[in-house]
Amino acid sequence: MAVFEYKALNSKGKKLSGIIDAESTSAAKLKLRQQDIFPTLFKKIESGPVVNKKKSTPFFKGISPFSKVSSSELSMITRQMSTLLSAGFPLVKAVATLVPQTKSKTMQRVLSRVKDAIEEGSSFAKALALYPNVFSPIFINMVNAGESSGTLEIVLERLADFTENREDSKKKIQASLAYPFLMSFIGFGVLLVLLTYVVPGIVNIFSDMNQALPMPTRLLILVSSFFKAYWWGIVLTPFLCFLVVFLIRKSEKGAYFIDNLLISLPIVGTLLKKIIAARFTRTLGSLLDNGVPMLTALNITKSIAGNRVIYELISKACEKVEQGGELGETLSQSTAFPYLASQMIKIGETSGEMEKMLEKTADLFEKDVQTAVTAATSLIEPIIILVMGVVVGGIILAICLPIFEINQLIQ
Structure with missing residues (x-):
């Protein structure tokens, strides 16, 4: 059955667009006309997987488990699919029902082709695997495990929860950091304007004075002159730094060096390791809980580490586990x-409750990260205000000191 994309008008003249499947072009147009929809543009969607031309490295394709389609949309579709299957819908009918309800054109095309693949005899997991830019290995392997065990609707529900939890954690961290970053950006902009445009106009008043200016005033004039002459360099410096880091990361050794440096930093490194540990344990626990074998689960989760040092560590652990070793011991x-995470994994291996212990570890580190970020932002905000107050106060003092001296001479 072919898939067609159309643009049309309904009986009230309202513009519509969507995707429909039918045996032929004429059958598709007839199906639309029966719904009082009159196509103005009709195009057959070629079969085959949706491919993203940009190739991502295995280290970063897992940071956001699903590309092309937003995590929130995929989570919603997954939950709806689970609901339909729980209500007794056949798989093909459930997928077909979701096609017109999806806002994303990409997802509409993908779901239509997935439905066709299932109708042709393919399993749901194999049909999803044709679109790696939409469905991650985590998603595909969990669906495969759900199909094998006959609990597909339960697995899809867990997948939706898994995606939503990760998205919520990411949004909480972003929301916590947004205000301090905004304050820093605005503060730097205000300071740049003051030193580049406002201060030079004021200090020119003192240039004709025949007496020595106070040290703070001379320092302010020096700093202001530097900002006025090289403001473009100051503005470009952050962008140049990002460009240098980007170029370094393009080489394998350079990327490894930066990743190692990041996790070695005193405060940021500790927080980053906790974030990676939470992501690793949450994903590994979800995969194991849904029947994915340990080695397969480890090979999937090492790709979402987002750090080459930890990627190599998990790869080494995977080899040890394959040889009969223990995961916690290697980590x-x-x-x-994090030492605590590896010890909790050891306890899980010893007690035989690996999945529960991984979930508890993920909960612990996610809460720890959220607490640390909240505490850091609560400190950063007053520090930024204090620094801005000191800087602006220093500028005002440097401008006022010569005025005070002139007043004393007049008296």
């Missing part, structure tokens, strides 16, 4: 992975 041998 505990490196300072790149």
